[in-house]
Amino acid sequence: DTQMTQSPSTLSASVGDRVTITCRASQSISTWLAWYQQKPGKAPKLLIYKASSLESGVPSRFSGSGSGTEFTLTISSLQPDDSATYYCQQYNAYSRTFGQGTKLEIK
Amino acid sequence: QITLKESGPTLVKPTQTLTLTCTFSGFSLSTSGLGVGWIRQPPGKALEWLALIYWDDDKRYSPSLKTRLTITRDTSKNQVVLIMTNMDPLDTATYYCAHLTVLKDAFDIWGQGTMVTVSS
Numbered sequence: 001d002t003q004m005t006q007s008p009s010t011l012s013a014s015v016g017d018r019v020t021i022t023c024r025a026s027q028s029i030s031t032w033l034a035w036y037q038q039k040p041g042k043a044p045k046l047l048i049y050k051a052s053s054l055e056s057g058v059p060s061r062f063s064g065s066g067s068g069t070e071f072t073l074t075i076s077s078l079q080p081d082d083s084a085t086y087y088c089q090q091y092n093a094y095s096r097t098f099g100q101g102t103k104l105e106i107k
Numbered sequence: 108q109i110t111l112k113e114s115g116p117t118l119v120k121p122t123q124t125l126t127l128t129c130t131f132s133g134f135s136l137s138t139s140g141l142g143v144g145w146i147r148q149p150p151g152k153a154l155e156w157l158a159l160i161y162w163d164d165d166k167r168y169s170p171s172l173k174t175r176l177t178i179t180r181d182t183s184k185n186q187v188v189l190i191m192t193n194m195d196p197l198d199t200a201t202y203y204c205a206h207l208t209v210l211k212d213a214f215d216i217w218g219q220g221t222m223v224t225v226s227s
Contacts, residue, residue: 001170034213036154043203043217044146044154055215087154091212094167096144096156
């Protein structure tokens with residue numbers, strides 16, 4: 001089973017900052033990676049699929065990159081509404097696994 | 108507009124079987140390239156993928172839970188059902204169903220979730 005490790009677990013940043021979250025896979029998953037944003041009490045929202053494709057309606061300040069085993073989610077200019085927990089999720093060999101999440105707080 | 112909604116019991120006893128239903132609209136699970144999955148989230152913890160069923164009735168399960176899970180579909184009712192046997196207090200969680208397209212291979216539309224508590 002492919003394990004996903006996110007870092008950091010928590011992150012505090014200021015409005016306007018550039019923020020990067022990393023996700024590492026225990027084996028190569030090509031570009032089969034998605035990123036989700038979840039706010040308290042709400043269902044997750046898809047941000048990025050296939051490592052770097054921006055989901056329709058998602059602000060362009062969100063971007064994804066990477067392939068193989070290392071991936072990043074970048075927020076180019078942090079906004080107050082971006083306070084949330086972010087999860088990566090892989091697809092490999094007929095299985096899916098989520099990372100443990102990164103909680104992003106606004107200073 | 109695609110919507111999904113989970114339904115089922117809010118409380119089950121240990122060792123009982125849980126049956127959850129996902130009722131959806133705005134798409135047909137007979138359409139090539141589509142799927143519906145189940146994901147859960149214990150209180151304060153991370154998301155955990157459980158199962159996925161595709162338009163062609165192909166099914167996938169979490170390796171760690173596959174002996175306890177069954178996923179089925181009823182295309183005439185636009186429903187997907189998840190059955191989980193031998194429930195334990197550790198299965199207490201919010202259970203979500205979500206729409207998937209093979210082109211994205213990601214869950215792009217989610218239901219609101221339903222909280223299930225396992226307790227005697």
